Amino acid sequence: MRALDRLDPSHRADLARLLPWQGLLLGALLLCWWLPVPQALQGLGSYAPLHALLETLSIIVSALIFSLAWGSRLGQVPANVCVLACAFAGVALLDFSHLLSYSGMPDYVTPAGPEKAIDFWLGARLMAVLGLLWMVALPWQAPLPRARRRALLVAVLLCVGLVHWVVLVHPELLPRTFIAGQGLTPLKIRMEYLLVAMLLGTALLLLWRMRGPTPFHAAALLGAVLGMAMSELFFTLYASVTDVLNLAGHVYKVIAYLFLHRAVFMEAVQRPYMELEQVRQQLQATLATxxxxxxxxxxxxxxxxxxxxxxxxxxxxxxxxxxxxxxxxxxxxxxxxxxxxxxxxxxxxxxxxxxxxxxxxxxxxxxxxxxxxxxxxxxxxxxxxxxxxxxxxxxxARDALLEAAQHTQAILDNVVDGIITIDRQGLVLSVNRSASAIFGYEADEVIGRNIKMLMPAPYAQAHDGYLASYARTGIRQVIGRDRDVEVEGLRKNGEQFPMSLAVNEIEREGERVYIGMVRDITQRRAAAAEIQRLAFFDQLTELPNRRLLLDRLQRAVLSAARRGQLGALLFIDLDEFKLLNDTWGHDFGDRMLVQVAHRLSDSVREGDTVARLGGDEFVIMLESLGDTREAAASHAEMVARKILAGFEQSFRLQEREQHTTPSIGITLFGDNLLGAGELMAHADTAMYQAKSQGKNTFRFYDAELQAVLATRAALESELRQAIARQQLQLHFQPQVDDSGQLLGAEALLRWQHPDRGLVAPGVFIPVAEQCGFVLELGSWVLDAACRTLASWATLPGCQALNLSVNVSALQLRDPQFVTDVLKTIQRHGADPRRLTLELTESLLAENVEDTIAKMQALRDAGVGFSLDDFGTGYSSLNYLRRLPLEELKIDRSFVNDMLGDPNSAVIARTVVALGQTFGLQVIAEGVETPEQRDALLRIGCKRFQGYLFGRPTDQASFERQARQGVAVAS
CATH class of the missing domain: 3.30.450.20 (PAS domain)
Incomplete structure (x- = not known):
């Protein structure tokens, strides 16, 4: 009973009814096995008509199984039922041939005999067992198409035909199953036991399948499988084909077929009718409700x-x-x-x-x-x-709702604000007359379409996502807010306009509906803008007025102090403007002020502020000019000079050209605690100082800073004349290998000033960069270097020397850079293979592809490239791999610190390893002591430059040392 509990409840009642019958059949089998057959029954086994009757019954039942299974379910035959039908069609044919081959029957193609009948018997039993096993293993109720059903039946009939051909035509191909006088052969008995084992395995598989519900009468099918197993056991017990046990086996076979017929009958006939009755009852119940x-x-x-x-x-x-x-x-x-x-x-x-x-x-x-x-x-x-x-x-209800809706719509159409309702998908459900007027659409052009059509970008793109997010999370951005939000709307003609929007949510007929109230605030915005303009902007020039300037200046002072970035305030007053007003009238002066405002605005950056205080006084506020007073002052000076240059062109007023000049006072802010009023006073004071110095100029409020700027301006002026006065010269610092052999030199620019003496590059190079003179200096250095290389080609001891020249960022960005370099080399007849251009890592931070293209063009012409100060800047390994380099330079800062700083030593070692990996020469600069040189040698660096091997010297001294074949003495 515990085993039954594991089965599905739908099978338990049928199995309870089956078990007594199976027990009775098993008991009869055991009695036949243990007890001797009575003398009166021993002759029944040889009674051919009785055998024929039993076989005829089994053939009829097999045919019924085939016909019921094959035609069940209006031709929608499940695969497992179809397998059973086709298998038992073959079984019926083979049992029929078995019947005709039985001893005592007329000749059936060949003479009847026990072995012939056994062969047909075994074929029928094997087909029945395989069919049952296949049926149980297949999925229940899996449909089988009509074409496959027919193919399966044809395959079974072919198998039946093959069995007949072998048994009737070529029996010698089969092993012996019966020998007259000896009885059954061991092979035949083993075959019967094999069939019994297969049937028992089928029964176990069926029981496993019965753990769940099945649409088939599984209990009857189990009875058939067990009955056939017991039938096969009888056929292992008889001594001759006329034995009573043989006859008992046939009786059990018929009983097993009857069980199988019941299972098929239940599936093919009773179950469809039961289902039809259930459908009828369900239909009646449905109709009743x-x-x-x-x-x-x-x-x-x-x-x-x-x-x-x-x-x-x-x-x-x-x-x-x-x-x-x-x-x-x-x-x-x-x-x-x-x-x-x-x-x-x-x-x-x-x-x-x-x-x-x-x-x-x-x-x-x-x-x-x-x-x-x-x-x-x-x-x-x-x-x-x-x-x-x-x-x-x-x-x-619809009529009442329609009447109410018409009443409501009449009210809504007389509301000034636009009212739009949408559903959860954003589709418009209704619009009132005001909404149609605001957006320019008729109602039928909007209803049923997405509300996004009334929104410009980016509101339209974000709307569906916002609705979905709100439905999912309930987080509100517009819906249900306490106050209106201002957004942009889109009219039918493509015009965008500002509108205020309030959205509320209601539930109607179980669905969420959103009601939006829209108001066109174009006029309100215009009025507010006009009020803002009158309050904070000068009506004549439309520049910010004093009030707005002071507000911005106060915020700029706080921001500068917080971020450490200084700013500047420029106070500008027009020279002799009162005379112009008195001479030509105020209207003429007003036109002049408008044009002055335009020129001042053109002289500054987009984020800077240009304001008019009144009369002919203007103020410019510059922010984020640098973190030092010198840098901020330099930028402020550039703007002041730009303004002065802009006033050099005359103003055209009423068919008349008029000149005027400005006086500019400058003060810096951000590094002091001065307020807006004090800064304005300082700038005003500086402006009057500019007027006292002759007008048309600028002055800083800080006298010390003004002196510094004056000195720098003088230095800039003298630098621009240095080339013409032949004050520039190249000095050369030697580069050597690990044996002290001279390899070449780096060309370093020097300025020999007649009054200032030798001016250091750190003093005049920044000035050149700020004033834009660095291109002329770079061109002069390259020209002098090529001229030097050409002269070295004729001097003993100098022909094999290389010369390195530094290249600035401005030079490399020049579109004519490659052309100018090649022309310079050609003009002097220098060997490009002896020229090396040194680039710093910072040059690689911008426009890398253009830099690589220019380098490759020069590299193709023979010019070499060295990456200076490597390890201090930007380079990535990817760019290092792509750049057409020949040499890496270890920065002097790492060389100086590598003996005492492990990090610097690691960086130096890494640079050397990278050079070896990419096949580049590595040279260390700033080598000043033997200990530094030895440390560099230990990590694999074999080229050096520094005071240990020679200080920069003039060309003549360097060439004299080079002819001696040694580095310049330190």
């Missing part, structure tokens, strides 16, 4: 039957209209609508949606019709199922 009127009618409109309970909605009692035409029962208009619905259903299979109105004893009722054509046999008159649904409540 349907509140609609359901009629069965013929094509002429005659009522055949009535199937629904609400009789109070009938136009007449059911007994009065059954058998009558619809035109005899309903008013003419309603009857015509019913006939129209039925005609449409006859043509299309179904129809619905038409409505009729009837005056019944319970009052006026509205009905909606639906009709469906019933399936019919050929030649049968068509019938229809007509459903009449009472929609009176819905119609009355």
């Amino acid at each position: 349907v509140p609609d009127l359901v009629f069965e009618m013929d094509a002429q409109g005659r009522y055949l039957s009535y199937h629904s309970p609400p009789s109070e909605l009938l136009a007449a009692p059911a007994g009065d209209f059954i058998g009558r035409l619809v035109s005899e029962v309903l008013p003419a208009e309603a009857a015509a609508t019913v006939m129209q619905t039925m005609a449409q259903a006859l043509a299309q299979g179904s129809a619905g949606g038409q409505r009729i109105t009837l005056d019944l004893p319970v009052g006026r009722r509205h009905f909606e019709l639906h009709a469906t054509r019933c399936q019919q046999e050929p030649g049968q008159a068509p019938r229809l199922i007509v459903l009449s649904r009472d929609i009176t409540l819905a119609v009355n």
Whole structure:
């Protein structure tokens, strides 16, 4: 019983009824096995008619199994049932041949005999066992297409034909199963035991499948499998084919087939009828609960039957209209609508949606019709199922709602604000007249479309995502806020306009609906902007006025102090403007002020502030000019000079050209605690100082800083004349290898000033970069270097020397850089292979592709490249791999610190390793001590430059040392 508990409850009752019968059959088997056969029964086994009767019964049952299984379920045969049907079609044929081959039967192609009958027997049993095993193993109720069913049947028939061909034509191909006088052969007995084992395995598999519900009568199928197993056991016990045990085996086989027939009968016949009865009962129950009127009618409109309970909605009692035409029962208009619905259903299979109105004893009722054509046999008159649904409540509610909606819409159309309702997907449900006027769309152009059509980017792109996010999380951005939000709207003509928007959420008929109230605030925005302009901007020039300037200046002072970036305030006053006003009139002066405002605005960056204080006084506020006073002052000076240059061009006023000049006072802010008022006073003081110095100039409030700027301006002026006065010269610092052999030199620019003496590059190079003179200096250095290389080519000891020249960022960005270098080399006849251009890592931070292209063009011409100060800047390994370099330079800062700083030593070692990896020469600069040189040698660096091997010296001294073949002495 515990084993039964593991099976699905649907099988337990059937198994409980099966077990007694199986126990009875098993008991009879054991009795036949243990007890001797009575003398009176021993002759039954040789009674051929009895054998023929039993075999005929089994053949009939097999044929019934085939016919029932093959034609079950209106041809929708499950795969496992189809397998069983085809297998037992073959079993029936093989059992028939077994019957005709039995001893005592007439010749069946060849003489009858025990071995021939056994061969057909074993073929039939094997096919039956395989069919049952296959059936149990297949998925229950898996459909099998008609073509595959037929292919399976053909395969079975071919197997049957093959068995007949072997047994009847070539029996010598088969092993012996029976020997006269000896009985069954061991092979035959083993075959029977094999069949028993396969059947028991099938039974176990079936029991495992019965742990779940099955659509098949699994208990009867189990009885058949066990019965066939017991039948096969009998065929291992008899001594001759006429033995009574042989006869008992045939009886058990018939019983097993009857069990199988019951299982198939349940599947093919009883179960479909049971299911049909369940469907009928369900249909009756469904119809009993349907509140609609359901009629069965013929094509002429005659009522055949009535199937629904609400009789109070009938136009007449059911007994009065059954058998009558619809035109005899309903008013003419309603009857015509019913006939129209039925005609449409006859043509299309179904129809619905038409409505009729009837005056019944319970009052006026509205009905909606639906009709469906019933399936019919050929030649049968068509019938229809007509459903009449009472929609009176819905119609009355709709009419009431429509009346209320019309009333509400009339109110909404007279509201000044636009009102739009949308659903959860953002589709417009309604708009009032004001919304149509605001956006320029008629209502039917908007309703049913997404609200995004009324929004410009980026609101349109974000709207659907916002709605979905709100529905998912409930986080509000616009919906249900306490105050309106201001957004942009989009009119039909493409015009964008500002609007205020308030959105609220309601629930209507179980669905969320969003109501938006829209107001065009274009005029309000314009009025606010006008108020803002009048309050904070000068009406004549439209520049910020004193009030706005002071506000911005106060915030700029705080920002500068917080970020450590200094700014500047420029106070500008026009020279002799009062005379111009008195001479030509105020209108002429106003035109002058407007043009001055434009020129001042053109002289500054976009984020800077240009303001007019009144009269001819203007103020410019510059922010983020640098973190030192020198840098900030330099930038402020550049702007002041740009303004002065801009005033050199005359102003054209009323067909008249007029010149004017500005006086500019400058003060810096950000590194002091001065307020806006004090800064304005300092700039004003500096402006008057500029006027006292002759006008048309600028002055700083800080006298010390003014002196520094004056010195730098003088230095810039003298630097621009240095080339013409031949004050520039190149010095050369030697570069050597690990044996002290001179390899070449780095060309270093020096300025020999007649009064200042030797000016250091750290002093004049920044000045050149700020004033834009660095291109001329770079061109002069390159020209002098190529001239030197050309002269070295004729000097003993100098022909093999290389010369390195530094290149600035401005030079490399020049589009003519490659052309100018090649022309310079060609002009002097220098060997480009002896020229090396040194680049710093910072040059690689911008426009890398253009830099690589220019380097490659020069590299193709023979010019070499060295990466200076490597390890201090930007380079990535990717760019290092792509750059056409020959040499890396270890920066002097790492060389100086590598003996005491492990990090610097690691960086130096890494640079050397990278050079070796990429096949580049590595040279260390700034080598000043033997200890530094030895440390560099230990990590693999074999080229050096520094005071240990020689200080930079003039060309003549360097060439003298080079002819001696040694480095310049330190």
